[in-house]
Amino acid sequence: MQYEDPNCWRAGAISTTVVMAIVLVMLTIDSLDAINPGGSHVPPYTVINRHIEYAHNSKLGRDMPVIGSDEPLFGKSVTDTEAAALIEQGKLVIQSRACIDCHTFMGNGAYYAPDLTKAWLDPAWDAWIAITGAESREEAMARFLMAPEQYATWQRKMPDLGISRDEAVATVAYLKWLSSIDTNGFPIHFGRIKVSK
Amino acid sequence: MSPAAFLLTSLSLGVMVLAAGAYALLYGAARLKNSRSLFVLAGLAYGVLALDAAGVVLATPLALAWKLVIAASALAYLRIPPLTWGYLQRTHRDEGAHT
Amino acid sequence: MSRSKNLAVKYLIAAVLFFGVMTLSGLLAATYYINPEFLFGLLHFSIAKILHIDTMIIWLLMGFMGAVYWFLPDEFGREPVGIWAAEILFWVFVAAVLAVAAIFVFVQWGPGTETTLWLFQQGRKYVEAPRWAAIGVALVMLVFAWNVVGTAMQARRITGVMAVMSVNMVPLVLLYLIAFPNISNMAVDLYWWWWLVHLWVEATWEILIGCIMALAMMKLLGTSRQIVEGWLYIEVALVLGTGILGLGHHYFWIGTPDYWLGIGGFFSALEPLPLLGMVVHAIYDAGVHRMKTTNRPAFCWALAEAFGNFLGAGVFGFMITLPQLNLFAHGTQWTVSHGHFAFWGAYACGILSVCYIALQEQRRLATVDSSSWVWAFILLNGGLIGMAGSLLVAGMAQAFFERAIGGSTLEAFIAGQENPWFVISMYSRFGFGLVFAAGYLALAWNLLTLGRREATISIRPVVPAE
Numbered sequence: 001m002q003y004e005d006p007n008c009w010r011a012g013a014i015s016t017t018v019v020m021a022i023v024l025v026m027l028t029i030d031s032l033d034a035i036n037p038g039g040s041h042v043p044p045y046t047v048i049n050r051h052i053e054y055a056h057n058s059k060l061g062r063d064m065p066v067i068g069s070d071e072p073l074f075g076k077s078v079t080d081t082e083a084a085a086l087i088e089q090g091k092l093v094i095q096s097r098a099c100i101d102c103h104t105f106m107g108n109g110a111y112y113a114p115d116l117t118k119a120w121l122d123p124a125w126d127a128w129i130a131i132t133g134a135e136s137r138e139e140a141m142a143r144f145l146m147a148p149e150q151y152a153t154w155q156r157k158m159p160d161l162g163i164s165r166d167e168a169v170a171t172v173a174y175l176k177w178l179s180s181i182d183t184n185g186f187p188i189h190f191g192r193i194k195v196s197k
Numbered sequence: 198m199s200p201a202a203f204l205l206t207s208l209s210l211g212v213m214v215l216a217a218g219a220y221a222l223l224y225g226a227a228r229l230k231n232s233r234s235l236f237v238l239a240g241l242a243y244g245v246l247a248l249d250a251a252g253v254v255l256a257t258p259l260a261l262a263w264k265l266v267i268a269a270s271a272l273a274y275l276r277i278p279p280l281t282w283g284y285l286q287r288t289h290r291d292e293g294a295h296t
Numbered sequence: 297m298s299r300s301k302n303l304a305v306k307y308l309i310a311a312v313l314f315f316g317v318m319t320l321s322g323l324l325a326a327t328y329y330i331n332p333e334f335l336f337g338l339l340h341f342s343i344a345k346i347l348h349i350d351t352m353i354i355w356l357l358m359g360f361m362g363a364v365y366w367f368l369p370d371e372f373g374r375e376p377v378g379i380w381a382a383e384i385l386f387w388v389f390v391a392a393v394l395a396v397a398a399i400f401v402f403v404q405w406g407p408g409t410e411t412t413l414w415l416f417q418q419g420r421k422y423v424e425a426p427r428w429a430a431i432g433v434a435l436v437m438l439v440f441a442w443n444v445v446g447t448a449m450q451a452r453r454i455t456g457v458m459a460v461m462s463v464n465m466v467p468l469v470l471l472y473l474i475a476f477p478n479i480s481n482m483a484v485d486l487y488w489w490w491w492l493v494h495l496w497v498e499a500t501w502e503i504l505i506g507c508i509m510a511l512a513m514m515k516l517l518g519t520s521r522q523i524v525e526g527w528l529y530i531e532v533a534l535v536l537g538t539g540i541l542g543l544g545h546h547y548f549w550i551g552t553p554d555y556w557l558g559i560g561g562f563f564s565a566l567e568p569l570p571l572l573g574m575v576v577h578a579i580y581d582a583g584v585h586r587m588k589t590t591n592r593p594a595f596c597w598a599l600a601e602a603f604g605n606f607l608g609a610g611v612f613g614f615m616i617t618l619p620q621l622n623l624f625a626h627g628t629q630w631t632v633s634h635g636h637f638a639f640w641g642a643y644a645c646g647i648l649s650v651c652y653i654a655l656q657e658q659r660r661l662a663t664v665d666s667s668s669w670v671w672a673f674i675l676l677n678g679g680l681i682g683m684a685g686s687l688l689v690a691g692m693a694q695a696f697f698e699r700a701i702g703g704s705t706l707e708a709f710i711a712g713q714e715n716p717w718f719v720i721s722m723y724s725r726f727g728f729g730l731v732f733a734a735g736y737l738a739l740a741w742n743l744l745t746l747g748r749r750e751a752t753i754s755i756r757p758v759v760p761a762e
Contacts, residue, residue: 004288006456006522009529013460016533020540027544027559028487031552035483041551042483084480091480093408095419101342105482106550107627109421111694112328112341114709115627117549124706154710156332159340167408181483184557186549187704188623200700203624204692211615214568218606221572225579262558263618266565273569281576288523289584 041182045083048073048176054121054190062185073138073173083177089167090174097161106183113158118190120172120179127153141175142168198258206257209249213267216246217274224278246271297658298369299379305658306386307362308651312743314355314393315644319736321347323729329722343400346424352639353422354393359647360504361440364461366654367511368447371458377446381439392432396425413478420489423475430475437472441465456525460532461507468500483551490546497639498539498567505646506531509598512646515653516595517585527577534570538563548619549626557619564617568610578602591656593669593742597649600677604641612637612684624699628712629721630691637684651743659747666746672739679732683725690721 034040043065051068070077078086094100099116100109106117125137131151134140144151145168148158163171198206220242227235250271254264325344327334368376376382399416406412413419414427423430448454448462474492479485510524544560578599589595612634616625625631656664694712702708712718 004284004526006526006529009526009533010456013529013532013536016537017540020537024540024543027555031487031547031556032484034553035481035487035551037481041553042481088480089408091482091485092410092413092478095478096408096412096417097405098342098346098417098419098424100419100421101345101424102340104627106486108486108546108550109627110342110345111627111629111632112345114706115704118704119706122706156328156713157336159336161405162407164407170408178482181551183549183551184554186623186626187699189703191703191705193701193703193705193708198620200624200696203621203700204696207615207621207625207692210618210621211611214611214614215607217568217572218575218603218611221575222579225576225583229579229583259618259620263561263620266562270565270569274572277569277572278576281573282580285577285580288526 043067043177043180044080045087045177046078046080047180048083048086048173049077050180052120052176052180054118054179056192063188063190064185065180065182067180073176074136074142074169083173086170086173087177089170090172090177093163093167093171094174097163102158105178106181107186112156115187116175116178117181117183117187118179120176121191123191138169138172138176141172145171202258206253206259209253209257210267213246213249213253213271214274216242216249217277220246220274221278225282228282243275246274298375299383300365300369300376301654301658303379303383303386304362304364304366304654307358307365308647308654310386310390311355311358311362311647312651312740314351314358316736316740317397318348318351318355319729319733321345321351323726323733324348326722326726326729330726339401340404343404346400347397349422350424351393351397356501356639356643356647358389359643359650360501360508362654363508363511363647363650364440364444364504366650367508367515368444371455371511372447372451374447374451376443377450378439378442382443385436385439388432389436392429396429399426400424410478418475418478420475420485422493423489425475427476430472433475434469434472437469441469455521457507457510457521457528460503460528464500464503464507467495468504471495471500486550487547487552490543490550494543494546495540497642498542499536501643502535502539503532505601505643506535508650509601509646512594512598512649512653513581516589516591516598517581519581530573531570534573538566538570542567545617545619545622548622561617561619561622565614567617568606568614571606571610574602575606590662591652591664593664593673594649594652594656596673597645597652600673601641601645601649604637604645604677604680606641608634608637608639608641608684612688624695625691628691628694628699629687629718630695633684633687633691636680636687640680648739652746655743655746661747664746666742668738668742668745672735672742675731675735675738677735679728679730679735682728682731686721686725686728690718690725693717693721 035042038044047067049070049072051071053066053068054063055066056062057064072078102110102113104111104115104117107115125140128134128140128144128151129137131153132140132143134143142165145163146165147160149160152158220239223235223239223242226232227239250267253259253267259267321344325341325348328341328344365376365382403416406416416426418424418426418430425433444458444465445462448458454462471492474488477488479488506528510528513519513524514521541559541563544556545564547556547560582599587595616622616630616634652664652669655661693715697715698704698708698712702711
């Protein structure tokens, strides 16, 4: 029978691989368009000048980020260039400290520390505003990043990674931008459920 | 999807593939030993798979398209062991190694 | 023994040693879950985790290379092209890995600059090694590819297995280039990073281990080349047919369009099908040969490969692969349970099989069978299954309490981590990790002492029918 002939399966292997690879390349071109800043799923970096929420969209049947009115970060509106520089610096901080080896970003990384996809929107920052004596959420986040051991609230503490003020500001900007990405509803119900102990 | 439904659906899918593995193992053993009782056990293992798949199709909140994928997978799992065994027997027959 | 086989033995020894480092760092990482104050201020969870996952990649890569260098001279009937370069680069590779490990432990991190990425830490999962080391790894892999492809091109006749291996070398090496860039946009970064990780461990590595096991089966069982090559082509068709677009199961939540939910979920749901075929094949081989082989541990590890791959990648993967379920399970210990079981089953078992094949020939043993390899087999597999099972329970608790009920906030995360099911699972995981570590010690002892006290007889290797 023909299907006992290895050459038949070799042809099948080659053609399957080629077809799947071509489809992957085509989908990649489309996806890259959607995930570049300003694309359908990823807002431009200047979104850090705006208010960001996460709410259920009944038409789509899932949670979606909602971009609102002006809400400058650290009280200062930034230009396209300044926003891009902050995001670039923020990512360098995240990589240089290997944050992804304790935390997750969009669920990818390590699972010892919380997921940071919507960290900007976490209700817990209200407590840190009080603990750090900050006037705003972003200031509380920056102070925490610069001295995490000082502001620990749980048995599992984040270590001091020598994050400078500039680095902390850039990281907070990065987390704010990250929370505005449309992740197809991950994580589900974020921030809308009160956890009862 | 409710938390309970998610957990039950996930576990059901794991049980389905596990049952497929048990079916394949018992089917192979049955062919090797030409044992009726092992064939019966293999059939029972597949029965567990089929019941589990039916449960997923009838009782979980998955969308219809996914239920069709699960049902088709269940049928594929039924055919894979005999098809594979037949292919192995035919390709090995020239070596004189057959069951 | 040929230069290539001598190099193979060096790579396999290095692989087993780094396997030990992986095990130790895994135990360390597990400790923090039980005692978060452990070494706080000195060595943190992130460093233990980096050591654990990076040495996993390294030992598996070295194992693949050892296996290939072992089989190459027999396949081509000659010493591989450029073996001299490979011999030098082996020592460069080992030295670089040790240097990077030292940097991770003693330097750990640097300021948020490109210099840090070049010298100390790139901070992208599995590819945290600084760029200077990544260049070294890329060079090692380029020479490895040259050894295989260059020899294939010079050979008068190329076998099907070598043809598949040679073609597979191209994406294997090219994909590693994704370890280099620093991409600011996390969505784009993760998009390409998953090309590297998924198209390595769920595509090109599957093909590579398929080729290695094909060669191993010819050696162990005397199976004809036509049969293993036909089977290899089927494997390539099914694994790549499902795995290339199965990449989409990593694109559910990283900001990519939602068509990936359908595409990724569908192809990923098909991925267990070829694995079931491999299980059937393993049963056939075991039964037809009545488990008779001159190298029982090698054969048993090859069987463990088929079953472990099916259970770890197939069963554990299928539980969490549909997008509406992955929404809850994603980024929890459920992922960890699947990862541990899948890597073990798909790759580690196969490499251990090759270790025993190589040792039989190197130490000229007529048969390889003793009680000590059985201990290693039981403890390692039992320990791994126990760890994966514990992590499964922890992951289910996390997915249920943190994600489904809690909404994934910090408060929900803490509630999940403090849930009794989770806490008990972390202790259980650690316990089984100790069992696994005991298995590693038994394995290392067995490999070290194999045949050294027994009478050795020169053996005729099984000559595969052409």
